[in-house]
Amino acid sequence: MPLIRIFAAALFSCTALATTTFAFAETLATRAPIAFLSAPENGTVLFAKDADKAFGPGSLVKVMTAATVFEALATEDVREESLCKVSEHAWRTGGAPSRGATMFAAIKSEIAVEDLLAGLLVHNANDAAIILAECLDGSEEAFAQRMNAYAETIGMTSSHFINPTGFAPDEGQPDAKTTARDLAGLATVILDKHADHYGLFAQPEFTWNKIYQRNKNPLLGEIRQLDGLGAGQSSDGHAGLASVERNGRRVIAVVAGLSSDKNRLTAMREVVEGAWDYFQVQTLFQRGDEIAQARVFGGRESYVPLQAASDVDVLLPLGGTLDYRLRVVYSGPLAAPVKAGDIVGELRVVGKDGIVHRTKLATASAVEPGDTTERALDGLSELLFGWF
Template sequence: MFKRLAFAFALLSSTATAALAFETQAQAAWVYDLTTQTVLMDKNADVPRPPASMSKLMTLNLLFEALRDGRYSKDTTFGVSEKAWRMGGSKMFVKPDDRPTVEELIHGIIINSGNDACVVVAEGMDGSEDEFAKTMTARAQALGMTHAHFANSSGWPDPAQVMSASDLGLLAVRLITEFPEYYPYFAMTTYSYKDRVPANSQNRNPLLKIEGGDWKADGLKTGHTEEAGYGLVGSAVQSGGRRIVFVIMGLPTDKARAEEAERIANWAFREFSMKTLAKAGTRIAEADVFLGDAPKVGLVPAQDIERLLPAAAVNGMTAEVVYKGPIMAPVTAGTPIAELVVHIPEMAEARIPLVAETDVPKGGFVKQLSTAAQVLIKRFLPADAAAS
């Protein structure tokens, strides 16, 4: 049967006040601590919304995959169709007689948010933008972006073009972790293809302009249409290496987007910190052992238990040890036999494996006979008689 043992950490404080709540004016938001794989905020994060130019991240993902697979190189050139040339909105200003390289198109998509560059990539890779949009949708679904559907490569307004905040966050995490060789492009602020791009067509990510402080932003993509409002897929890292990824959607102005992005980054870094709950090898609890030469075995973490917790307080945090027992002897030290389940207010529970602290050999004949007798007594005698 499953057994549960309540447990309290020494760092709990009865007078602490948790500092988790964060009110955002974004219509949808998702904040993720990439270092600890912890969701810090989820506001309407699974609601499909128009992603505007933030959907260009999926176009880049397909292009990065093609580069990694060797289908193209950064020096590969694509032709420019009349459709690409005539695209409105943000542009990298390619012309029909141009042959931009893949690397130039990456710059044009990330820094200039070029709708024309996206069409060039789509047509170069799949022959038409419609076919490329189908590939985008299928690949997004395969990667777990269950709310994503694409009608075009750029985020041009279309009722069929939707992504959720969690979709965009998952995509951002993938771009950061799967393509570290290309991620530095997202921190670049200026690019002008053949000196055609005006100054106001440079990288619109407001966090890239922030200097000093205890964190530094280095990606990823803004988006704006009248229907979508103002949005941002962002990422920032502290000097110690802790990284967050966040998505905000549906802000009313670019000023509101900039202010909300900075507020969220400050909150994520300053209101949460890493705490060591227990050192490796520290006995957390004991589990009952059946037919062993000892009645119990210590339960310890194999590694230090570190979790991201509210920096100001951890009031209300509880924990329990769960295992299926009693544990049948023999028990080998280091074998996972239980879980420590940590419940943190307003955050997902954490489940940490616990292992046997020591070996517990099978008991000898006398021990086994004694145990069997006790089992028979408990099974066949009334409870009050067994206890007397």
């Protein structure tokens, strides 16, 4: 039966490296009660403050609405040119009569999905959100089920959505909830899987029904190179989700629980700027470096070297004290024959808030099957002593 092998840093002689390059900076601070900062390219968690505490997302729900529609486009449940009819419910609840954020969709008109997405993300339009929901699933409630199913699929395990707009529920009904960690994960999925639609978040303006409106994301233009995603307000305070790319490095930041939009902007600046003020990219291993050895069953050799499948570049704090560990994890022993270059495990950088970076590990060489005697000895060893 396969065992999961876990090797700590000391097992492969990285202690000296860790003491000189692994550090935890106490200097990044924010007034936000809830905050999260990550590097989506390599999964590094740079900063976490009550990142798993639930809060009401408000209009940030529309980022999830957009992602759900992006996925429907990817799976061809709907097409960009598909026309969606504007119901009286969508018009009255989210359109001009509602006096809220709207793209001023005309009642009983038909609008293409691509235009509704622009209205949703540029105008923050409630009518666009409802129209899209009804177009895909017939009702807001049915679309919310689609949202929750997709949230579960992409790992948003602490989130729950009740409608596509972020409107508060009827009295006595549970409200939508999410976490900073979940929102950062959502942004990462959008950047990774739906990059062809990501530009909508930073589209500066959109005209519909002869009404010109500029992008309503209050964070755009306020933080250098911020190009998405959104902001919201609920009874839990003001929240923001941002993605920023500078000089080829992208970070995702989340803040929540702020008392005003001004404090939200200040907190977002604190977190985003911290990525450049207190962290730098450090190469722990280069591609092809041997990091550990994996046990092999039934082979001519009992072990095979594991090497980094790519450079292990991690954003690490500039100063402070040691607070990270290295672990190699694989399912083993590996059964011979073993091919060179097979991805069989991963290197994990573990901080006080959990895994902050993962890198795939590949076999450095091939291991041919052993002869009958060698296989028998391996079998006897497993029977008597197990694999350790």
